[in-house]
Amino acid sequence: MRAKYLQNRGSVLFWTTVVVGILDAVAAMTVYYVFFNLKPMQVYQYVASGIMGKTAYDGGAASAWVGVGLHIIIAFAATYIFFILSPRLKWIRENVIVAGMLYGLLIWVVMNLIIVPLSLIEPAEFNPVDLVVVIWHMTVVGLPISLLINKYYENT
Structure with missing residues (x-):
């Protein structure tokens, strides 16, 4: 029984990462092409x-x-952070959609206010396109993570 749990756990982490990675990549490539011709x-x-x-x-x-x-x-x-938090925070399981949207916002905040400033990326001014980026992180990153991880916990 334990091996099956680990296999399913690995599967949900793998497939959630794949889904979110692809959705985020498509959003990034689309938005940055449309607005900046990148x-x-x-x-x-x-x-x-x-x-x-x-x-x-x-x-x-x-x-x-x-x-x-x-x-x-x-x-x-x-994905992994949400996977660890989900069974520990009852509110996440009771508010899957809101939790996912807020998690997407949190991801954007952490990336843009902590990770990027600590990296070698050149600082940039806030741009109105950043609002589009926030919305995509809420809808195509945070929300799918919440839906897929919570579906896993419903079935275990």
Whole structure:
């Protein structure tokens, strides 16, 4: 019985990370193309610049792949944190949609007010497009994490 639990636990973490990673990637590539005419490689070079600095923009596809890797790590971390919190906080299980939306907002806040300032990414001024980014994090990152993780806990 224990092995099945671990397998299912691993599956929910893997598939939630995949779903959220893809949804977030599509949102990022779409929004940054529509508003700033950035190509997907440029979006992920920006992500890579968090650890590579400005050299990420000269690194071609290799630095973009570093950005993709970082993106997946961040998606997994967000998924795992919610996975750990969900069974401990009854409010999350009773308010799955609101919890997911708030978690997406929290992810955006942590990334933009803590992680990005501590990284090598060049500081940027607030832009009205950031509101679109907040909404996408609430709806295509936080909400799916909450729905999928809570579905897992309903079945265990």
